[in-house]
Amino acid sequence: MSPAAAIDGAALLARLGDRLAGIRGRITPDAGMDKITWFRAGGPAELLFQPADEADLAAFLQALPAEIPVTIVGIGSNLLVRDGGITGVVIRLSAKGFGEATAIDATTIRAGAAAPDKRVAAVALEAGIGGFHFYHGIPGSIGGALRMNAGANGTETRERVRSVRAIDRQGRLHVLSNAEMGYAYRHSGAAAGLIFTSVDLEGEPADRADIRARMDEVQHHRETVQPVREKTGGSTFKNPDGTSAWKEIDRAGCRGLMIGGAQMSELHCNFMINTGAATGFDLETLGETVRERVFGTSGIDLHWEIKRIGAFAPGREVVPFAG
Numbered sequence: 001m002s003p004a005a006a007i008d009g010a011a012l013l014a015r016l017g018d019r020l021a022g023i024r025g026r027i028t029p030d031a032g033m034d035k036i037t038w039f040r041a042g043g044p045a046e047l048l049f050q051p052a053d054e055a056d057l058a059a060f061l062q063a064l065p066a067e068i069p070v071t072i073v074g075i076g077s078n079l080l081v082r083d084g085g086i087t088g089v090v091i092r093l094s095a096k097g098f099g100e101a102t103a104i105d106a107t108t109i110r111a112g113a114a115a116p117d118k119r120v121a122a123v124a125l126e127a128g129i130g131g132f133h134f135y136h137g138i139p140g141s142i143g144g145a146l147r148m149n150a151g152a153n154g155t156e157t158r159e160r161v162r163s164v165r166a167i168d169r170q171g172r173l174h175v176l177s178n179a180e181m182g183y184a185y186r187h188s189g190a191a192a193g194l195i196f197t198s199v200d201l202e203g204e205p206a207d208r209a210d211i212r213a214r215m216d217e218v219q220h221h222r223e224t225v226q227p228v229r230e231k232t233g234g235s236t237f238k239n240p241d242g243t244s245a246w247k248e249i250d251r252a253g254c255r256g257l258m259i260g261g262a263q264m265s266e267l268h269c270n271f272m273i274n275t276g277a278a279t280g281f282d283l284e285t286l287g288e289t290v291r292e293r294v295f296g297t298s299g300i301d302l303h304w305e306i307k308r309i310g311a312f313a314p315g316r317e318v319v320p321f322a323g
Contacts, residue, residue: 007085009046012068019063025051025094033081033310036073036092038139040231042081042280043310045071045090053097054167054197061195062171064089070169071309072195074144075116078234083280084311091195093143098197101142103127107203108162113143113196117150120201121215130206131160133214137222139234143196148305149183153218158183160201166194186238186305227265231274236264236287237302245302246270252297254290262286272306284308284318292321299323 009029020027031048034040051057064070069088073079093099098112101123109129111120117135120142124132134155135145144150145157146164161183164176174194182189190196237245246269249255255269260282265271272283291302301323312318 007044007046007087009044012046012088016064019065020060023060023063024053024056025049025060025097031090033073033076033086033090037076037079037081037233038231039076039080039233039274039278039280039283041083041274041278041283043083043085043313045086047089049089049091050094051091051097052094054165054173056097057091057093057195057197058167058171058173060171061167061169066169070193072143073309074114074141077140078144078148078306080233080283080306080308081280082284082308082310083313083316086310093141093195093197098143103129104200106205109201109203110198111142111201112198113141113146115142116140117142117145124203125208125211125215128206128208128211129203130211131155131203132201133211133218136215137218142199146181146196146199147188147190148186148307149188151186153221156183156185160203162200162202164190164196164200165198166190166196168195169193225268227267227271227273230265230271231278232265232271233306235270235305236272236290237270238305240300240302243300244270248294248298248300248302249290252290252293254293257286257290259286259289264290279316280310281313281316281318288318288321291323295321295323 013029028048031045033042071090073092093114095114098114101111101115101120104110117138121132121136134152137152138150149157161178166174239245249269254264256266257264261275261278262282263275
């Protein structure tokens with residue numbers, strides 16, 4: 001992506017003027033995305049909007065001119081923001097308006113898209129609903145899990161989704177079935193512009209002691225083999241067919257590889273970490289370097305699992321490796 005025009009949130013907010021009358025959510029110009037992403041790196045969002053609830057989100061989108069770009073982010077755990085920042089509006093669902101998770105019957109959990117995955121696992125445990133232990137080890141929100149078909153420990157989100165509520169760019173409500181989400185490995189085929197607001201998830205009755213034991217296994221595995229206390233975005237690359245990304249990264253000699261303040265973790269080499277002062281440029285350059293070296297060693301073209309958004313800073317463009 002080429003460098004964007006200079007970020008000027010105050011000017012954009014002034015331009016929108018009375019269009020936003022009645023909007024109840026929080027609007028922040030020139031919002032620092034490095035305070036949101038778990039990498040703690042990247043440029044600002046021109047405007048950051050946190051809607052009060054689903055109706056407020058719909059009203060905002062109806063009022064927003066069609067030519068202003070909209071970017072959706074979650075809690076920032078699987079996100080790399082480039083140093084040039086993000087033009088237009090970044091929407092981040094608030095915990096207050098979208099963060100609840102509740103068991104609505106013996107096998108169903110209704111969760112807001114901003115609910116942390118771990119919160120859903122905890123609600124399932126309390127209600128005696130099995131099938132959600134894997135969320136205990138995923139450091140993200142349910143909205144991101146829906147978009148990325150997040151999975152771990154042999155289970156994926158698509159196995160649990162019953163129906164999803166979403167708002168489109170024009171502020172219209174959609175209710176999608178599991179089939180309409182178009183799931184594949186770490187991917188949903190649902191329209192990119194849809195903003196997921198809540199989901200009904202289906203499990204099965206289970207003994208709480210068994211659920212707790214499985215959650216403890218997930219937690220132990222995560223703390224043992226993943227750099228959970230570092231500034232990281234989780235798994236950097238998707239697993240290729242027939243092998244694991246970390247094995248190929250290790251084979252290519254990239255365990256511990258550093259560029260600037262960015263490093264492939266010594267503990268789990270498919271985790272990229274900010275050692276202290278990494279920029280978005282450092283992190284993305286490291287990822288593309290790893291892709292090139294893995295391809296040279298094994299002929300495997302790794303695909304990013306971390307979502308990269310925004311514009312490059314002038315003179316700091318990262319050229320994607322083309323195998």
